[in-house]
Amino acid sequence: MNHISGLIKTLVFSVLIFSISCKPSEKEINPLPNIVFVLADDMGYGDPQCYNPDSGIPTPNIDKLASEGMMFRDAHSAGAWCVPARYGLLTGQYPGRVKLNWQQRSLIEPGQETLAGMFRQNGYRTACIGKWHLGFDNINWKEADKNDILTGGPVEHGFDYFFGMHASLDIPPYFYIENDRLVEKASGFVEDNFSDDATSDISGAFWRKGACSPGFKHEEVLDVFFQKAEKFISDHVEKKPDEPFFLYFPLTAPHTPWLPKAEFVDKSGAGEYGDFTMQVDDLLGKLQKFLKGKGLKENTLVVFTTDNGPVWFEEDINKFGHDSKGGLKGMKIDLWEGGSRVPFIVSWPGKIPAGTSSDQLIGFTDMMATFASVVGDIETDPTKFDSYDLSPAFFNKNYSIPIRRELVIQDRVFRKDNYKLIMGTGLGSLSKRFDNEGVYLSEEKNNGELYDLKNDLAEKVNLYEKEPLRVQQMKVEFEEIMKQVYVPEEGSELPKKN
Numbered sequence: 486m487n488h489i490s491g492l493i494k495t496l497v498f499s500v501l502i503f504s505i506s507c508k509p510s511e512k513e514i515n516p517l518p519n520i521v522f523v524l525a526d527d528m529g530y531g532d533p534q535c536y537n538p539d540s541g542i543p544t545p546n547i548d549k550l551a552s553e554g555m556m557f558r559d560a561h562s563a564g565a566w567c568v569p570a571r572y573g574l575l576t577g578q579y580p581g582r583v584k585l586n587w588q589q590r591s592l593i594e595p596g597q598e599t600l601a602g603m604f605r606q607n608g609y610r611t612a613c614i615g616k617w618h619l620g621f622d623n624i625n626w627k628e629a630d631k632n633d634i635l636t637g638g639p640v641e642h643g644f645d646y647f648f649g650m651h652a653s654l655d656i657p658p659y660f661y662i663e664n665d666r667l668v669e670k671a672s673g674f675v676e677d678n679f680s681d682d683a684t685s686d687i688s689g690a691f692w693r694k695g696a697c698s699p700g701f702k703h704e705e706v707l708d709v710f711f712q713k714a715e716k717f718i719s720d721h722v723e724k725k726p727d728e729p730f731f732l733y734f735p736l737t738a739p740h741t742p743w744l745p746k747a748e749f750v751d752k753s754g755a756g757e758y759g760d761f762t763m764q765v766d767d768l769l770g771k772l773q774k775f776l777k778g779k780g781l782k783e784n785t786l787v788v789f790t791t792d793n794g795p796v797w798f799e800e801d802i803n804k805f806g807h808d809s810k811g812g813l814k815g816m817k818i819d820l821w822e823g824g825s826r827v828p829f830i831v832s833w834p835g836k837i838p839a840g841t842s843s844d845q846l847i848g849f850t851d852m853m854a855t856f857a858s859v860v861g862d863i864e865t866d867p868t869k870f871d872s873y874d875l876s877p878a879f880f881n882k883n884y885s886i887p888i889r890r891e892l893v894i895q896d897r898v899f900r901k902d903n904y905k906l907i908m909g910t911g912l913g914s915l916s917k918r919f920d921n922e923g924v925y926l927s928e929e930k931n932n933g934e935l936y937d938l939k940n941d942l943a944e945k946v947n948l949y950e951k952e953p954l955r956v957q958q959m960k961v962e963f964e965e966i967m968k969q970v971y972v973p974e975e976g977s978e979l980p981k982k983n
Contacts, residue, residue, distance in 0.1 A: 517729040517860050518833060519785040520604070522852075523772070524574070524733070525765055526567065526616060526653070526740035529795035530826050531811020532762055541754030541807030542762050546770030547830070550789055554832025555879065556842040562793045563849040564895040565824030565913065566817060567618050567653060568592070570792035570849060571735065575600050575619070575642070577853030577870035581896030581967065587620035587652075591637025598865070600853055601643030604731040607860045612646040612717045613639040615710050615735035616653065617662075624651070626658050626671075627696070635665045644733070648713045654703060654737040655687075657695020661709070671696035678703075678742060680757060684800050685919040689757055690742040704744040706737055711768055715775055722779055729860075734772075738765050741796065755807040758797070786833040786859070793817050794824045798919060814944040818913030821944050822905075825894050831879055838881045845878040846900065848892045855879065871966075891962070899963040903939035906959045910934065911944075935959075 531537040533544045535551040536558075563573020568587050569580035576599055583592060593599060601611045622637035629635075639647035648663050658671040675697045680689025692703060714734055721730045738761055745760035749767070753759030769789060776782045794817045797809035815821030829847065831837055854867035854874040867874060873889045892900040897908040910931045935948040935956055949956060 516784060517608070518836075519729050519781060520609075520731045520788075520856065520859075521772070521776070521785055522731075522733050522788045523769060523790070524571075524615075524735040525789070525791040526736055526738055527793065527795050527817055528739055528762060528765065528791035528828070529797055529809030529811065529816070530813055530823070530828055531808050532795070533766075533828050535830075536828050537808070537811040539808070540811075541805060542759040542766075543753065544762070544766045546766045546773065547789060547828070550769065550773070550787065550832050551830050551840075553834065553839050554787075554830055554837045554841075555881070557829040557831075557845065557847050557878075558842055559844055560790065560827055560829030560847045561825045561849070561892060561894055561900075562791075562827050565793050565820055567616075567740075567792055569895055571617075571619055573871075574849040574852055575733075577850050577872040579850060579871045579893045579896075579967070581893060587618065589620070591620045591622045591641075593619060593637070593642045595641075597642070598853075598869070599643040600856065601639070601731065601733065603643070603853065603857055603862060603865050604860070605643055605645065606864055607862050609729050609731045609860075610646075610721055610725065611644045611731045611733075612714075613644045613649065613733045613735070614647070614713050614717065615649045615733075616737050617647070617649055617735075618652045621651065629658075629660075629667055630670045631667050633667065635662065635667075638662070638665055640664050646717060649710070649735075650706070650737065653740055654706060655692040655741045657693055658697065659692075659695065659701045659703070660698040661701065667698075669698040669700050671698050671701075673697045673699045673701075680743070683757075684798050684804070685796075687741060687915070687919070688743075688796060688798075688801075690744055692742045703742055704746070707764065707768060710734070710736065711771065714772070718775070718779065718781070722781070735792075736765060736768070738762075739795075755801075755805045755809070758795075758801075758809070759805070759807065783834050786831065786836070788829070788831050790829040791827045793827065794819070796915060798916075812943060815911060815913070815916060818915045820895065820898050820907050820911040820913065822938070822942065824911075824913065825898070833879075837879055841881055843878050843881075845875065845887060846889050846892055847875055847878070848889070848894070851875050851889065891966070893963065893966060899959055899966075900938075901959055901962065903937055904955065904959065905936045905938055905944075906949075906956060906963070907934040908960070908963075 532542050533547040534540045535548040562570040563580050564570050568585050572580040605611050621635045660671045661668040677694040678692045683689030743757035743761040745764050749760040749763045753763050776785055795809040796817050802808050810823035813823035815823035850871040851873050853870045854872035855876050857865040858874045858876040877884050899906045933949045936944045
């Protein structure tokens with residue numbers, strides 16, 4: 486009897502183990518989503534019609550993405566220009582913690598954790614296709630050749646694949662980089678380029694003269710990037726259909742040079758800029774159609790946003806009747822809302838409620854903790870970053886108080902609830918130099934600026950002198966936040982936030 490009883494126990498135990506082993510895992514029941522993060526370049530908060538019904542630029546595909554997902558109305562880049570925006574997004578750290586000398590070095594330290602690295606450690610294949618603008622370590626721009634290995638770039642910071650440019654489309658030298666090599670040496674040369682009727686000498690079809698690869702054509706860059714994105718996705722689906730991917734897709738448009746294709750010329754109500762923005766919108770539509778054709782749309786989380794505000798002067802508003810800032814003050818480089826408040830749309834069919842919007846304060850640095858939560862990451866410690874998990878806001882879950890109440894932008898802006906403190910003036914170099922209307926020059930000598938954005942989103946009433954106690958309290962809190970974490974030197978450790 487004991488022998489029979491033992492056999493029965495063994496059999497029951499074997500059946501139990503078999504049933505457990507055959508039970509599908511959580512990831513098999515709910516497979517991890519693909520993530521596509523589209524970052525436009527220098528697009529204004531008031532350009533998409535879903536954000537600004539009075540926009541003079543048709544944006545049907547951006548609007549459609551918003552109708553399928555969620556719009557954030559209080560979303561902010563990590564800075565008011567290209568480099569700090571990208572640094573904050575990819576590292577989860579405020580860019581005010583580092584020196585942004587991207588021309589001399591890679592801004593991301595060896596071994597520093599990145600958004601791409603977080604995805605990769607969770608089983609994702611990762612790609613960066615487009616504009617890098619975070620520096621390389623050893624590049625000799627004048628002599629760089631196809632055989633030179635470029636260090637400090639995307640493939641050393643979490644990306645399995647990179648195809649793109651070192652910086653903006655108006656900054657020489659002009660060539661493509663694939664992984665850590667030049668595709669073609671910049672052995673040619675292009676002269677300065679301008680538009681005859683541009684508002685300023687940095688508007689229109691502007692690029693700076695410099696070395697250029699013979700096969701590089703400014704007007705073809707967006708199409709080249711899209712083709713590379715298609716190929717990355719197609720190859721991934723063919724080779725590893727059961728594994729998720731993360732595509733970081735930082736575009737070079739509608740940053741200058743404004744070079745709309747013939748099919749978009751004179752189709753908007755905002756000149757070359759508006760036409761070029763329509764081309765960006767069209768690219769987003771093609772990407773969505775491509776994902777659907779590959780059977781990927783239902784399990785792909787798409788983010789569409791932009792790195793900072795536009796280059797759009799008061800003269801442009803008067804000329805075209807289109808306000809790229811959507812009524813916000815300032816533009817790119819300025820520390821007012823027009824420089825950092827950006828359209829931010831997330832879509833994931835069946836997961837993110839369609840046609841919704843959120844007033845939750847959100848920053849680029851929050852992508853680290855938010856996406857770590859989305860993919861069920863257990864390795865990343867969000868307390869080491871300037872990052873909050875905003876996935877409850879993405880999925881419209883109930884939360885009694887705002888998830889994030891304070892935010893640092895660049896190195897001189899501190900947001901606390903509805904109040905925004907600027908240490909010094911919000912006036913940036915572009916507005917100072919090119920604002921022919923003189924709208925903002927009176928702000929130049931301010932000791933500081935404080936605004937109540939709930940009642941004064943246009944930042945017309947400076948409360949800095951009227952509320953000295955609030956100013957002092959916010960300065961103290963800002964300084965404490967900036968002491969809490971830092972970017973490590975190689976071999977050091979990050980302290981945790983309190």
